[in-house]
Amino acid sequence: MADIAELPSKRARRIGGTIAVRLAIIVLCVLWITPTLGLFVSSFRTEFAIQTSGWWTTLLDPFNRAQWTLDNYARVITGEGMGQAFVNTIAVTVPAVVFPILVAAYAAYAFSWIEFRFREFFFALFIMMIVVPLQLAFIPLLRAWTALDLSNSLIAIWITHAGFAMPIALLILRNFIAALPAELIEAAKMENANHFQIFWRVVFPLALPAIAAFGVFHFLWIWNDFLVALVFLGGNPDVQVVTMNLQKLLAARGSDWHLLAAAAFVTMIVPVSVFLALQRYFVRGMLAGAVKG
Amino acid sequence: MIKLENVTKTFAGDIHAVSDLSLEIGEGEFVAFVGPSGCGKTTALRMIAGLETVTSGRITVANRDVTQADPGERDIAMVFQNYALYPHMTVRNNLAFGMKINRFARSEIAQRVDEVAKLIGLEEYLDRRPSQLSGGQRQRVAMGRALIRNPNAFLMDEPLSNLDAKLRVHMRVEVRRLQQEVGTTTVYVTHDQVEAMTMGDRIAVMRGGVLQQYGRPDDIYDRPANAFVAGFMGAPPMNLFRAGLTQDGTTPVLVVGEQTMKFDGRLSTDFNIANGAGKQVIVGLRPEDIVVDAAAGTLKDLRVSLVESLGAERIAHVGFGDAIKFDRTETGSNDIPDDMMLQIRLSRSTPVPELGSNVAIQFDPANLHLFDVESGKSLRRD
Numbered sequence: 001m002a003d004i005a006e007l008p009s010k011r012a013r014r015i016g017g018t019i020a021v022r023l024a025i026i027v028l029c030v031l032w033i034t035p036t037l038g039l040f041v042s043s044f045r046t047e048f049a050i051q052t053s054g055w056w057t058t059l060l061d062p063f064n065r066a067q068w069t070l071d072n073y074a075r076v077i078t079g080e081g082m083g084q085a086f087v088n089t090i091a092v093t094v095p096a097v098v099f100p101i102l103v104a105a106y107a108a109y110a111f112s113w114i115e116f117r118f119r120e121f122f123f124a125l126f127i128m129m130i131v132v133p134l135q136l137a138f139i140p141l142l143r144a145w146t147a148l149d150l151s152n153s154l155i156a157i158w159i160t161h162a163g164f165a166m167p168i169a170l171l172i173l174r175n176f177i178a179a180l181p182a183e184l185i186e187a188a189k190m191e192n193a194n195h196f197q198i199f200w201r202v203v204f205p206l207a208l209p210a211i212a213a214f215g216v217f218h219f220l221w222i223w224n225d226f227l228v229a230l231v232f233l234g235g236n237p238d239v240q241v242v243t244m245n246l247q248k249l250l251a252a253r254g255s256d257w258h259l260l261a262a263a264a265f266v267t268m269i270v271p272v273s274v275f276l277a278l279q280r281y282f283v284r285g286m287l288a289g290a291v292k293g
Numbered sequence: 294m295i296k297l298e299n300v301t302k303t304f305a306g307d308i309h310a311v312s313d314l315s316l317e318i319g320e321g322e323f324v325a326f327v328g329p330s331g332c333g334k335t336t337a338l339r340m341i342a343g344l345e346t347v348t349s350g351r352i353t354v355a356n357r358d359v360t361q362a363d364p365g366e367r368d369i370a371m372v373f374q375n376y377a378l379y380p381h382m383t384v385r386n387n388l389a390f391g392m393k394i395n396r397f398a399r400s401e402i403a404q405r406v407d408e409v410a411k412l413i414g415l416e417e418y419l420d421r422r423p424s425q426l427s428g429g430q431r432q433r434v435a436m437g438r439a440l441i442r443n444p445n446a447f448l449m450d451e452p453l454s455n456l457d458a459k460l461r462v463h464m465r466v467e468v469r470r471l472q473q474e475v476g477t478t479t480v481y482v483t484h485d486q487v488e489a490m491t492m493g494d495r496i497a498v499m500r501g502g503v504l505q506q507y508g509r510p511d512d513i514y515d516r517p518a519n520a521f522v523a524g525f526m527g528a529p530p531m532n533l534f535r536a537g538l539t540q541d542g543t544t545p546v547l548v549v550g551e552q553t554m555k556f557d558g559r560l561s562t563d564f565n566i567a568n569g570a571g572k573q574v575i576v577g578l579r580p581e582d583i584v585v586d587a588a589a590g591t592l593k594d595l596r597v598s599l600v601e602s603l604g605a606e607r608i609a610h611v612g613f614g615d616a617i618k619f620d621r622t623e624t625g626s627n628d629i630p631d632d633m634m635l636q637i638r639l640s641r642s643t644p645v646p647e648l649g650s651n652v653a654i655q656f657d658p659a660n661l662h663l664f665d666v667e668s669g670k671s672l673r674r675d
Contacts, residue, residue, distance in 0.1 A: 181375065181377065183373040183374075183375055183377035184377050184379060186342075186344050186364070186371070186373070186377070187371065187373060187377040187379075187438075188390070188394075189343075189344065189363070189364045189365060190342060190343075190344075190364050190365065190369065190370060190371045191365065191390060191391035191394050191395070191442075192363075192364075192365025192366070192391070192394055192395055193365065193394045194365075197394055201379075201390070201394075202379060205381040206379075206380065206381060
């Protein structure tokens with residue numbers, strides 16, 4: 001009905017708007033994809049090729065095998081310590097993602113479904129921590145880890161990351177868990193289920209979308225983190241993460257583009273694949289903080 | 294089986310959701326809590342379940358004081374309005390959930406699931422998820438989840454209200470059949486008086502947190518304790534209107550407008566109206582107890598304003614017209630509707646009264662109800 005009644009000028013405006021939106025998307029895509037593609041192509045080119053011609057020239061003659069090489073990756077991963085850094089990053093990231101999610105999910109359940117005194121007050125107190133900039137906590141935390149003889153250890157960075165993530169994780173998960181139908185929890189109570197059983201058998205499976213969303217979000221953040229890693233792991237070369245390794249490489253071999261490109265790609269590969277595989281959760285995760293339910 | 298003694302629930306200090314509720318439910322009995330929304334029936338049910346704390350009073354289930362007990366300790370199963378099936382579990386796991394939680398043997402669980410699935414007729418659907426079931430099937434799974442544990446009692450909170458009208462009638466019979474088959478004491482909350490009438494062994498009519506009447510469906514229908522119960526039970530509801538009470542010699546007489554009704558002195562034998570002369574009362578007449586007569590009748594000069602056909606019967610709406618004037622400024626019970634319109638149930642064989650015509654009505658004085666105008670209480674002698 002609206003289509004038939006639509007005025008010509010309105011229709012033109014609508015089409016114009018659509019074109020503008022598409023154009024903007026195309027521009028953004030090109031802006032983002034071009035350097036990424038350049039980096040990707042360069043990471044497989046020889047040092048000589050990079051120094052003599054632009055990466056786009058390879059696209060004109062993609063089947064010329066002489067210009068392609070895997071040496072850059074081999075050198076970066078073994079010689080420059082990127083392989084070890086990659087393993088370290090996984091060792092840092094996985095527990096640093098799982099730990100706060102678990103704690104925040106328990107807390108979100110308690111804040112939603114267990115009655116206790118000052119519940120709203122404590123919840124507000126936790127959520128308020130979102131406004132505290134993490135830089136503010138660096139010095140006291142460093143001193144604390146040193147005092148506990150845990151500085152530059154994995155445990156220290158797990159707990160640090162978990163702590164920084166906790167308020168936002170709690171906010172997102174509580175919004176979701178509190179919006180679950182009360183009857184489901186009551187039905188489980190009627191069946192004599194205790195809080196742990198209700199959490200693991202009913203709430204956790206139902207909150208998985210929110211948990212996955214936050215997990216993906218937080219995973220990417222930690223993987224790409226440089227600052228926290230530098231501050232809390234910087235003193236120990238054995239536990240360097242990829243971002244630190246990349247920075248070191250940049251300082252030491254700033255002109256060796258072939259190595260930097262390969263190292264950059266090693267750094268990017270996990271976040272890019274995680275994002276592509278789980279992007280629907282990613283979008284939902286960002287919305288979950290803003291839109292209830 | 295279930296006993297409530299002076300049970301009271303207060304919210305936020307001064308809102309009385311349930312006031313001083315006392316009633317006893319026998320072993321195997323099916324009791325319907327009925328009343329308009331906000332009458333406290335669901336709160337009462339949730340207190341029996343343990344999902345709501347009791348402000349004061351005592352709840353006993355199977356001779357055990359459970360007033361302070363956790364829901365899980367009461368051995369009571371509940372069926373929720375929206376079924377509350379676990380969406381991530383299959384029908385089988387939904388049914389087995391309670392037994393798994395309570396660590397029954399795997400073989401015993403499997404056996405009970407099969408038995409219950411048969412009872413509710415969902416053997417074929419055990420591996421489906423709730424989202425793949427129709428409303429009626431979900432309802433049955435919810436019933437099955439209650440049945441599987443052989444609990445002390447079932448509590449049902451408007452379990453049929455999410456179904457369409459036709460399915461609701463069907464499930465009404467189904468729920469009652471299942472309940473009778475297993476013989477488990479049941480408390481059933483509904484706002485639908487038809488459901489309460491058809492399903493309940495006994496009915497508890499509630500209003501504003503206060504129990505109005507507790508009794509068998511026929512008793513509640515035939516001898517409503519007050520004007521509210523009279524107006525709530527039955528569809529169309531009982532006709533209620535004001536009348537004056539005077540004395541003709543020693544015989545009490547009802548005065549409606551200019552007309553008087555004597556009933557051969559039956560008023561004083563049937564009703565407690567000894568000191569009522571000069572006062573007003575509320576008159577109640579069931580739509581089916583009134584006979585329309587074109588000429589002679591107990592009340593005359595009523596005007597037919599609408600006749601609805603329901604197929605099997607007709608409902609005539611008859612107004613008092615200008616002939617009978619009421620004083621609307623009168624205070625008292627607010628259970629009397631503003632429009633003085635009588636609804637009269639006519640069988641198909643009765644000739645349809647002409648619209649706009651003047652008619653008279655008749656009724657058997659045995660079917661007359663009188664209520665106190667202030668308290669709304671029935672004036673009938675017991």
